[in-house]
Structure formats: structure tokens, C-alpha cells
Amino acid sequence: MNTTIRAEELLDKIVEDIFDAYPSLYERYGENGKIRTREDNQHHLNYLQTAYEADDSQLFKDYTMWLSELLSARGMNEKIIIDNYERLIPLLEASMEKKKYSFFKACLEEGIQVLHAEKNKDEDN
Numbered sequence: 762m763n764t765t766i767r768a769e770e771l772l773d774k775i776v777e778d779i780f781d782a783y784p785s786l787y788e789r790y791g792e793n794g795k796i797r798t799r800e801d802n803q804h805h806l807n808y809l810q811t812a813y814e815a816d817d818s819q820l821f822k823d824y825t826m827w828l829s830e831l832l833s834a835r836g837m838n839e840k841i842i843i844d845n846y847e848r849l850i851p852l853l854e855a856s857m858e859k860k861k862y863s864f865f866k867a868c869l870e871e872g873i874q875v876l877h878a879e880k881n882k883d884e885d886n
Contacts, residue, residue: 772806
């Protein structure tokens, strides 16, 4: 039995999970919001893959900081990224081999830590 989740299925699942958890997102952004969320998650996966191929988790941390700044400029906060990353971790486990999953998971966890540190820094100022 093949339990591997394809990228398309993973993207469908993460979008469904996010919009189920936050119905107000659909009310606010509609179908376009789902399309953008899917695109955002494709970018997350692309950056994780690039970091994996380069064996450099800093690439993903840099992407995370850039993403946080971008979303902040659009009136969103780091909570949405943290939630997204936390939702990706268990979904990725079924979609790849262990070594790659371990790297992706570590990158996502480091990204979450960076976002928490930035949030705490902002609160201290």
C-alpha cells in the first residue's frame, strides 16, 4: 500500500485545514484566498526543497524572515505563518522519506523559533 501523499494532495489538505480552522478567512478572501494560500504553501515547499538540496537550513530561515516582513506590510502577523508551519509538519511526514522529512521538520521548527523570537523582540520594544 502506498501511503505517500503527492504534493498536490498535500497542498489541497493544508488549504482545507487552514480554511476549516479559520472560516473568517473564506469570508474575507473567498476563493482567491484559497488560491493564494495554495501558492504560498507551494513557495514554502519550494524553499524547503532548495534548503534541503543545498543542505543549508539558513536559506529557509531567511525565507521565513522575508515572508514575515512581507505579510507584516500587508497587515498580517507571524501567527499565520507559525500556524501554517505547524500544520505542515505532520502532513509532510507521510509525503517523503525520513531523512528529507527530518530536514524539512527541523527547518520548519527553526522558522517557528525565529518568528517567536521576532515577536518577542517586537513586544520588548
